[in-house]
Amino acid sequence: MSSKIIKELQTLIEEKVITIEVANKIEAYYDSKNIPQNNRLLTVFGVLGSLLVGLGIILVLAHNWDQFSRSIKSILAFLPLVIGQIVVGYSLLKKKSKTWLESSGVFLFFSVGSCISLISQIYNIPGNFNTFIVSWVLLCLPLIYLIKSKGVLLLTIVFSTIYAISLGYGFSDGKEIPWMYLLILSLIIPKYYTLIKKESAKNVTVILNWLIPLSFILVFGTFLSLNHKFEILIYIFLLGLIYNIGHLNIFKQIRLSKNGYKIIGSVGLVIVLLITSSKDFWSNSFNISTLKIKEIIIVSLLLISTLVILIKNDTFLNFNVKKVFLVSPVLMLCVFLMHYLNDLLPAISLNIFILALGISVIKRGVDTSNFVFLNYGLLIITSLIVTRFFDTDLTFVVRGLLFILVGVGFFASNYLMVKKSKKKN
16 A cells, blocks of 8 residues: 555544544555566566476476386376475465465476376376376366365466367267266355455456356357257257356446456357358257257256356346346247247348347447447348348348448548547547
């Protein structure tokens, strides 16, 4: 806290405007908010330093590895692990700074991984890449709570995602459902929730707001085993849920750029809705009998979760054009049932819905004088026109005129917005 504020507090105490207890609370508040930039840089460089030291040790050992005996190899394999544990223990006992804790935590994380791989190689212990990754992550997961390491938290999500993709899509061995990914994710959610509640503006929390939904979208396909059309429809339910999560009260104080749930959910929904808006997509009826119990449970959970959030946020009671995105999963369910009556109805309904999405975003941009929303809405409508360019029988003249109109629309709307902004100022 600055010396100026401290002097002001002392003056207020002397003038009996505030009590000493209140002054202490104010001082503590500013101390918690004003974290020195140097400390942040020190933490970042400390973590990077730990990574470089770990990589350096691995390279040195790798160069001379074949010359060592088995016992020496075993000692060298455990040495970084022992050093990492000692440094972490020292940091905890001496109550060292966050830089110490983060650096030692990251060093210990990679020490565990190197120790497992080296011992497996030295003694020819059977195993595979997926088993190695999940064992490594689970062994290091307690560090997230023990030393409150955010670096280890990020690494846990990244490596668990690698494990799930490798196992679920069959990149290394046979294809299996990565159930351990869900277990790991459930174990880190309490820590993530705490960060959102207490440190929502911090960079690590912002990264997590993007990393977690991206991770789940990448892994989600590993839990499905249907034809691609059914899977695309199910992804709409997932993306709708992610978008609705971004509208929970816990995220209301976060800026849009820091809310990965809203942006990823919104962009993902537009892309998938555009894919499903073609009449060819609905040309063959979907055979519900091909759905397995697993997929039915997944869809049910996604829809129930979305409905709970919609009800919690009073979306249906206070519905307006700005909330069109929120009801996308409910609309898709209606569209899916519609296609059993007529193949053209879903395509027509989705084209109208995407147009409504674009208009709603444009309206929001105009109402708030926000160029991002304005151009995003125009981009949605342009994308709809482009996709219809390939599956309609319009002449090139008509298509050309449509593109000209869209281009003029982009220019005119932005020009009018600039004029409106100037008038306000």
